[in-house]
Amino acid sequence: MDADDVLAAKRAEFVLDGAPPLAPPEAHAVAPPRTPRPVYLDGNSLGALPRTVPGRLHEVVTREWGRLRIRSWSESGWWTAPERVGDRIAPLVGAGPGRVVVGDSTSVNVFKAVVAAVRIAQQDAPGRDELLVDAATFPTDGYIAASAARLTGCTLRPVPAPELREAIGPRTAVVLVNHVDYRTGRLHDLPGTTATAHQRGARVVWDLCHSAGALPVELDAHEVDFAVGCTYKYLNGGPGAPAFLYVREELRSRFDSPLPGWNSHAEPFAMAADYVPADGAARGRVGTPDILSLLALEEALTVWDGVELAEVRAKSLALSDFFLRCVAAYVPAGRVESLTPGAHGERGSQVTLRCAGAGEVMEALIAREVVGDFRQPDALRFGLTPLYTSFADVAHAARVLGEVVA
Amino acid sequence: MDADDVLAAKRAEFVLDGAPPLAPPEAHAVAPPRTPRPVYLDGNSLGALPRTVPGRLHEVVTREWGRLRIRSWSESGWWTAPERVGDRIAPLVGAGPGRVVVGDSTSVNVFKAVVAAVRIAQQDAPGRDELLVDAATFPTDGYIAASAARLTGCTLRPVPAPELREAIGPRTAVVLVNHVDYRTGRLHDLPGTTATAHQRGARVVWDLCHSAGALPVELDAHEVDFAVGCTYKYLNGGPGAPAFLYVREELRSRFDSPLPGWNSHAEPFAMAADYVPADGAARGRVGTPDILSLLALEEALTVWDGVELAEVRAKSLALSDFFLRCVAAYVPAGRVESLTPGAHGERGSQVTLRCAGAGEVMEALIAREVVGDFRQPDALRFGLTPLYTSFADVAHAARVLGEVVA
Structure with missing residues (x-):
């Protein structure tokens, strides 16, 4: 074999x-x-x-930080790394360019996605105030979803994953599901759950931590609203490497992040008092990106070539x-x-x-x-x-x- | 000279x-x-x-990640790094041990601190619904404070820093101030503003991005409630190195984070469905810590010895x-x-x-x-x-x- x-x-x-x-x-x-x-x-x-990561990281530290210093934000492409690395991950999760951004932890990205999804669902139908989460979720998703529910006036309802589709009702704003159960390795039904949610007027957030890089994930094709995932498992980005956030193309202009840091501003260096969100994937950014980990991840992703x-x-x-x-x-x-x-x-x-x-x-x-x-x-x-x-x-x-x- | x-x-x-x-x-x-x-x-x-960082980072990547892999979470001290590195920063900002934790960006930490401070202020006096921020703040603080205000039902009011003390009133829940203005280099009055806020029943959040490592900051002595700061400026942690969060000892048990990720759980590996926050500085953690950047920072902090x-x-x-x-x-x-x-x-x-x-x-x-x-x-x-x-x-x-x- x-x-x-x-x-x-x-x-x-x-x-x-x-x-x-x-x-x-x-x-x-x-x-x-x-x-x-x-x-x-x-x-x-x-x-x-991946074998090439130590050499690349050494170059980032000694040359880009050590010798070029502040110039590297432009000359070494540091500033645009979150979108550039996002575009490297995009084909691995079935996403077109400009839809994935890398930064922060999975937990923080779950927060962005769930709050933003609730806002969209409530704009479309103001009465929706229920957040469904698969009952066997990786704990952080449930904890963060509970916080998002509390801050947006929603109620969190855990439901066993096989019953999730049927549980989606007229009050459901958002469904948050792990694509693969971290404990059992069970793969949940992404196309079916997403389609049912949309038929019933709800939005979906998929956590791809245990599927990205392990199996094909067709986010665009199945019209997934939001997805998050980590990069240190099957994507080999290194311990605690930054996570990613996917936002569906049709929702890009409606993505209203609860963490609108200066990196997500349309003109970050204007240092304006008023917040105007960026148009593209950068809207999912928050603060200054963690360059050492981000560029180690970028190098690690080269193993996916071909x-x-x-x-x-x-x-x-x-x-x-x-x-x-x-x-x-x-x-x-x-x-x-x-x-x-x-x-x-x-x-x-x-x-x-x-x-x-x-x-x-x-x-x-x-x-x-x-x-x-x-x-x-x-x-x-x-x-x-x-x-x-x-x-x-x-x-x-x-x-x-x-x-x-x- | x-x-x-x-x-x-x-x-x-x-x-x-x-x-x-x-x-x-x-x-x-x-x-x-x-x-x-x-x-x-x-x-x-x-x-x-700092000269010793490349060697240390190479060891982290090649030995701790490359050869020990998953064992490094315990054997190489990865899991406890956010608190350990926090305790290295603590004396630089006048904090006792167990009060500073490292992780996430400054923007994300501003969000944790401001929402948590509003919750405490409103527990003490339910009518408080105003958030003051210095008008010339570094933009991200203002943007994040606006989001925190929106999610907690508060109103954001920007006030020129010299007028902030006088502006604190009976409706003020929280005052968010940059210790040093990023543009002009002006040092704001931390002891006076903090004391006035407390006299009038409000809580304070100080952003130390431009003061940590640049001048003495006496957080404990002045009874500051929350503080955040970055580590890539005067602390030389590297581009986008993780930020820190300080929580006042007396508020530790009342710190109710809006980002309760699994790393902040009292027993993270119990993988429990119910959230129970950790007791100490770990309560400020969220997701899996960004180890490469965190350990580069830890090494960089050795230049402060003596x-x-x-x-x-x-x-x-x-x-x-x-x-x-x-x-x-x-x-x-x-x-x-x-x-x-x-x-x-x-x-x-x-x-x-x-x-x-x-x-x-x-x-x-x-x-x-x-x-x-x-x-x-x-x-x-x-x-x-x-x-x-x-x-x-x-x-x-x-x-x-x-x-x-x-």
Whole structure:
């Protein structure tokens, strides 16, 4: 399978060698087996380092900041980086140019998007005052949505994702959904939920943290209103790299941000007392962009050159199918249960296994250089990142899991 | 004066050599004089690069991200960096430990602080619905304050800074003031304005962008409620480095953030559906911290080891006095006028000169390797950064300014 992998060459573009392994915890003080390298299956949490990033970042720091200093805002293209990097992400989420801007955290972008979406929904139909959120959302989305609801006079209603479409009613202003559930890896129905919301007069905000770079996302084609996502998972931008915000073309002039910082002004250097928002993607900016992280991300995105998302998706599904087969073969029956849907159409790019003592099991896996992560109370998460995960990696991971559990 | 400078040795800790100069614009196509180096007087916009930052950042990228990857959130101290770096900034602004947190942009922190301050003021006295802001504020503060007012049902009233104290009335919830005016370099009265606001039942938010690292700021001593500031000017954290937020100890448990992201949760990894805010400085966090920029900043702050802010202030005032004397000596009479107050008690750490054709004059200065900046419509700004600006620098700058203007 690795020999037939059309993305196999991409693996060499990442740093995948490891640091010395952790000292094994007392309970598992057995010498770990020799493996060719750590098997890193946590790219759904923090993507691996693309090889060209350290060199580029060194240049940014020593030449652009160190020697050019303030001149770099224009000469090194710092000022326009949020839109430029946004345009690099755009094709990965099915967006045309000028619709994606990079900056701030996902949480802050959820706030911008939800408040702005409520404002648009209420302009169109003043009585709408309900905000729906999928009940199993990544927590920050729910917390931020609650704050947005409080500040805009709305009520927040959590609804299990499969029931969301039916729950959209005449009072619904906005629906906020995670495209892929961070815990189970379940892929939610973006086209259907968006269409139903629009039929019923509501707006949608999609959180793409666990889908951007993992599978095709067709934001323009499905007329999504707003979307946000992080860049440090499948996009490999580095720890805490700035997030992105997508605004639908038709809503661009109606996007009324609750965080209208000076970077989103039509003429930021006029330093005017009155706020006039910029026309394009820059309207989603707030304060001065975080240049070191932003330019590291820009360099990291070059690994996507020439990559087709259909190939990424095909490999992702093949990897998760194969991993589940290996788990069935190597792990004693009844010891783990997949929380990730079997149907391809409902699967993101991770596999989550329920397992008794999952916290200790993950510690033992990491001590044996198989790196996934543990989520409360009983979940083992394994991220499958098609640009650098091999079929041999997942077979090895399943084999070690079987040994640990046994 | 340079020989007597107790901070002179600090200069060697920064990279101050320059890139090849810009091609001189047509209008000034005279060969620039040979100077030992560019004279960088724009540290009030972007601080110079501390020498140890590139090495540290390379280690963060190649070892902590590249090899340890996800383990670095605990093993490399990534998760606690916002509070740890906050505690490094705290003594520079007169704050005790646990009161400063680093993350997000200044604009986003202004939003947190203003909304939270309004909530506290209204809890204490429900009728308060007015937000005062200094009329010459850096634009982003005014824009964000207007958004905060709109979302909390308040009215924004801009008032010229010298009249602010008198303007605080029974309806005033919050006063938002820039400690130093970004344009003129005027230092506003923090102790007096804060005391008056408290006497009249209002809360204060101070923006320290142009004072943190430039002069002593005694936040705890003057019982300031909230403060924000950037870290890329006098704190030399790098372009767009994350900003900081200070919350007064007595208000810690009442700080009700409008951006309650998962990083501010009491137990972030419990991934709980209900939001319970953290107790300490972490309550001001929002999303995943921007690690590359944050750790570059942390390294940059090591240049402050052993530095007394009283020495910084004394040198800053001596530099601006000397620069103004050199300007008087070298620039033909009547060609420039200082917008920066003469009284030391009203002066920050920059000198702003009004000058006809200021835009072209600054271009000519930069072509001759004297780097300040231009602000609309007619202002030349020269930042004096006591850790690396010498008296010879400012004398040279004044001499070149005289030649250019003549």
